Amino acid sequence: MSAILEVRDLHTQFNTLDGVVRAxxxxxxxxxxxxxxxxxxxxxxxxxxxxxxxxxxxxPETGRIAQGSIRFEGNELTALxxxxxxxLRGHRISMIFQEPMTSLNPVLTVGTQIAENVVRHMxxxxxxxxxxxxxxxxxxxIADAKRRLDEYPHQLSGGMRQRVMIAMALSCDPQVLIxxxxxxxxxxxxxxxxxxxxxxxxxxTGTAIVLITHDLGVVAxxxxxxxxxxxxxxxxxxxxxALFENPLHPYTRGLMRAIPRLDVEAxxxxxxxxxxxxxxxxxxxxxxxxxxxxxxRCELATDxxxxxxxxxxxxxxxxxxxxxxxxx
Amino acid sequence: MTAYIVRRLFATLPVMAVVALFVFFLLxxxxxxxxxxxxxxxxxxxxxxxxxxKLGLDRPLVEQFVVWLWALLQGDMGVSIFSNLPVTRLxxxxxxxxxxxTLSTLFVAVSLAIPIGVVAAWKARKLVDRLVMGFAVLGFAxxxxxxxxxxxxxxxxxWQLLPVQGYQPLSAGLWPFAExxxxxxxxxxxxxxxxxxxxxxxxxxxxxxxxxIRTANAKGLAxxxxxxxxxxxxxxxxxxxVIGIGIALLxxxxxxxxxxxxxxxxxxxxxxxxxxxxxxxxxxxxLVFAAAKVIVNLVIDISYAFLDPRxxx
Numbered sequence: 001m002s003a004i005l006e007v008r009d010l011h012t013q014f015n016t017l018d019g020v021v022r023a024x025x026x027x028x029x030x031x032x033x034x035x036x037x038x039x040x041x042x043x044x045x046x047x048x049x050x051x052x053x054x055x056x057x058x059x060p061e062t063g064r065i066a067q068g069s070i071r072f073e074g075n076e077l078t079a080l081x082x083x084x085x086x087x088l089r090g091h092r093i094s095m096i097f098q099e100p101m102t103s104l105n106p107v108l109t110v111g112t113q114i115a116e117n118v119v120r121h122m123x124x125x126x127x128x129x130x131x132x133x134x135x136x137x138x139x140x141x142i143a144d145a146k147r148r149l150d151e152y153p154h155q156l157s158g159g160m161r162q163r164v165m166i167a168m169a170l171s172c173d174p175q176v177l178i179x180x181x182x183x184x185x186x187x188x189x190x191x192x193x194x195x196x197x198x199x200x201x202x203x204x205t206g207t208a209i210v211l212i213t214h215d216l217g218v219v220a221x222x223x224x225x226x227x228x229x230x231x232x233x234x235x236x237x238x239x240x241x242a243l244f245e246n247p248l249h250p251y252t253r254g255l256m257r258a259i260p261r262l263d264v265e266a267x268x269x270x271x272x273x274x275x276x277x278x279x280x281x282x283x284x285x286x287x288x289x290x291x292x293x294x295x296x297r298c299e300l301a302t303d304x305x306x307x308x309x310x311x312x313x314x315x316x317x318x319x320x321x322x323x324x325x326x327x328x
Numbered sequence: 329m330t331a332y333i334v335r336r337l338f339a340t341l342p343v344m345a346v347v348a349l350f351v352f353f354l355l356x357x358x359x360x361x362x363x364x365x366x367x368x369x370x371x372x373x374x375x376x377x378x379x380x381x382k383l384g385l386d387r388p389l390v391e392q393f394v395v396w397l398w399a400l401l402q403g404d405m406g407v408s409i410f411s412n413l414p415v416t417r418l419x420x421x422x423x424x425x426x427x428x429x430t431l432s433t434l435f436v437a438v439s440l441a442i443p444i445g446v447v448a449a450w451k452a453r454k455l456v457d458r459l460v461m462g463f464a465v466l467g468f469a470x471x472x473x474x475x476x477x478x479x480x481x482x483x484x485x486x487w488q489l490l491p492v493q494g495y496q497p498l499s500a501g502l503w504p505f506a507e508x509x510x511x512x513x514x515x516x517x518x519x520x521x522x523x524x525x526x527x528x529x530x531x532x533x534x535x536x537x538x539x540x541i542r543t544a545n546a547k548g549l550a551x552x553x554x555x556x557x558x559x560x561x562x563x564x565x566x567x568x569x570v571i572g573i574g575i576a577l578l579x580x581x582x583x584x585x586x587x588x589x590x591x592x593x594x595x596x597x598x599x600x601x602x603x604x605x606x607x608x609x610x611x612x613x614x615l616v617f618a619a620a621k622v623i624v625n626l627v628i629d630i631s632y633a634f635l636d637p638r639x640x641x
Contacts, residue, residue, distance in 0.1 A: 090549075104540055105540040106637075
């Protein structure tokens with residue numbers, strides 16, 4: 001498997017009134033051609049900022065990529081001109097967002113919003129781009145695509161809007177699709193449909209997907225490999241089966257214990273064991289974290305954990321974990 | 329859409345009816361005997377009685393109103409007390425300069441304000457933004473007549489590039505016509521430009537924070553397309569509203585500008601008629617100005633539906 005996207009030691013920081021927030025603090029991972037990589041973690045762990053950093057969409061007034069490298073097909077994205085980035089966005093790497101309700105422009109028709117992407121990157125006339133937009137709507141299984149082209153986003157349901165976003169994102173056959181919480185705002189039944197659709201289209205087009213989510217259920221169903229992030233850092237990375245069978249990092253284990261399970265037997269009184277939350281709160285990112293970011297909430301933490309950041313340990317089979325206390 | 333426009337059209341009728349009623353009673357409720365006012369200060373009692381009979385002022389009020397309204401609907405607004413000419417003809421003679429001045433002022437204001445507001449929002453809190461917005465505050469604070477005399481002093485008196493004052497009708501040729509409008513429209517337009525630019529900036533700033541702008545950027549669209557289509561179209565409803573208010577204010581602003589630049593428009597007619605207490609002309613002018621404002625409002629309301637597909641009243 002050759003990597004199409006390589007992120008190395010990425011640091012993204014924001015200037016706030018309380019000081020510099022280290023939203024992403026030294027994250028590295030690869031995305032192979034045609035694979036589905038999950039990035040999972042709590043709100044505020046830096047997963048969305050990682051995604052925006054890849055496309056260099058961090059608002060320059062407040063944030064910046066302070067350090068690190070992002071290579072796409074061997075080209076260093078952090079060194080590209082803004083113009084070169086623009087011809088990459090929506091064409092080679094595209095992105096869909098969490099909120100289909102607000103991510104589409106309310107005053108432009110669905111057809112215009114898909115077709116403008118095609119006109120921009122494929123250099124085709126509007127008539128051809130509209131035809132492509134209709135094809136894309138068929139592909140994401142929106143019925144009566146021809147009529148829908150002339151409709152506005154408020155005339156569509158949430159699930160349909162996310163389908164439109166997917167159609168838009170895939171309209172120029174990108175190599176990588178970054179999906180930032182694409183199903184979080186949708187009903188559960190619609191969530192499954194959208195995920196199935198994304199996976200089906202990935203199989204068809206060979207587009208690699210980076211799926212960012214806080215939902216381990218979504219990760220289990222759709223991804224091949226998973227990166228677990230905590231407080232701006234990667235704490236564990238593994239093929240999806242390995243992660244669920246044998247979570248190594250105390251944080252990953254904590255996340256697993258917080259998932260409701262139906263396969264655990266209820267006791268005689270009909271109650272199931274309480275879900276276990278992870279005690280404590282996410283650390284404040286304006287202060288530099290010495291040692292392991294999770295140490296303050298970790299039941300295994302020692303003085304060494306609090307003093308020195310743990311290196312990655314290779315558990316074999318592509319499973320790596322950053323923890324001093326992990327027993328292999 | 330058609331149903332919406334028709335509904336809006338019908339909604340203007342009650343407003344115009346109230347205006348007509350107000351204008352009718354304006355003369356009847358004015359202090360003193362309207363016939364005495366119309367006949368003038370030195371009129372004899374026979375002359376006043378003659379005027380009263382001629383205008384039907386001795387009839388019941390309701391009958392007078394019906395007669396007056398019927399004439400009005402046929403385009404008869406009465407006769408000027410001083411020149412004895414029909415009010416409609418007097419206004420028709422003066423309407424071209426006013427329309428020309430209003431439109432050219434609007435053009436000056438809008439064509440500068442929107443680019444300024446968009447750029448200021450795009451470069452928010454940077455030097456360009458501070459400069460153009462500082463300029464806008466200055467423009468807004470400057471009284472029209474002060475700016476007008478400053479402009480006349482430099483452009484007309486010192487450098488002799490443009491005429492000092494006066495108006496050339498369109499029939500005198502395009503350049504003389506345009507030349508006579510430049511200074512008045514700039515003088516009058518700067519205030520509205522400042523107002524519209526500030527609203528454009530504020531509205532654009534809000535829109536630029538929205539998720540769909542991030543989506544547009546994630547598609548790699550060119551900056552001008554993101555700003556001028558994705559953002560400006562969403563920001564346009566408040567901007568158009570302010571332009572509408574601007575037109576309404578312009579109609580009253582025209583009175584001062586026409587006086588300063590000696591332009592024979594409706595503004596000057598208003599000043600003259602008020603000073604001479606030529607009531608029929610004042611009545612006609614109120615009706616025309618009110619109708620103009622109602623029409624502007626109607627156009628603005630209808631434009632909302634084109635700018636934002638979610639608006640359907």
